[in-house]
Amino acid sequence: MCENLWMQIRDxxxxxTAAACAVLRRSIAELCEADHRNDPYTLARWLSNKTHENFRAWVAQTDNSVLVAVEDQHILAVGSITDAGTIGLNYVSPDARFQGVSRALLRALETRAAEKGNNRCNLTSTETARRFYLSNGYVENGPPVGGFTTTSGYPMTKALPSLIGKT
Structure with a gap:
């Protein structure tokens, strides 16, 4: 789907499953402290659905795309987007943070949404990722909502450019 000299983004x-779940779990545990605040209960709740069984189910869903960023057969990041344009996952390995992996994966998720006919993407951001999404053209579009974390999630949206006439 997306390639450069060092990374590929693919379905x-x-x-x-095993490597992707490890990335999801490490990203949340190690990078999202602003959200879970190292509270064992909150962290356990957030990680509870990041299982091998659930990952395989997400991959199998016909109305959902799960993408991975890969370098030398190592998964660096995991993202998902529904056919309706809702981003559900966008997590990077702590080992690949601040290397452009998250931004590349986000662009691939947005491209997939546009290919499915969406003119916008929606998501609920963590506190940790809030500045990242704002810097990538997302705007907040509602009051904070509850979630797995001790802080609120931030509903966000971004208008997508049209793919009509592009090759």
Whole structure:
């Protein structure tokens, strides 16, 4: 789907399950302290659905795309977007943070949404990712909502450019 000299972004496959779940869990545990505040209960709730069984189910869903960023067969990031344009996952390995991986994965998710006919993407951001999304053209579009975390999630949206006439 997206390639450069060092990384490829592609659709996830069932064989990615163990590595993808490890990235999801490490990203939340190690990078999202502003959200879970190292509270064991909050962290356990947030991680509770990041299981091998659930990942395989997400990959199998016909109205959902799960993408992975890969370098030398190592998964660096995991993202998902529904056919309706809602981003559900966008997590980067702590080992790949601040290397452009999250931004590349976000662009791939947005491209997938546009390919499915959406003119915008929606998501609920963590406190940790809030500045990242704002710097990538997302705007807040409602009051904060509750979630797995001790802080609120921030509903956000971004208008997508049209793919009509582009090759």
């Amino acid at each position: 996830a496959i069932p064989e990615d």
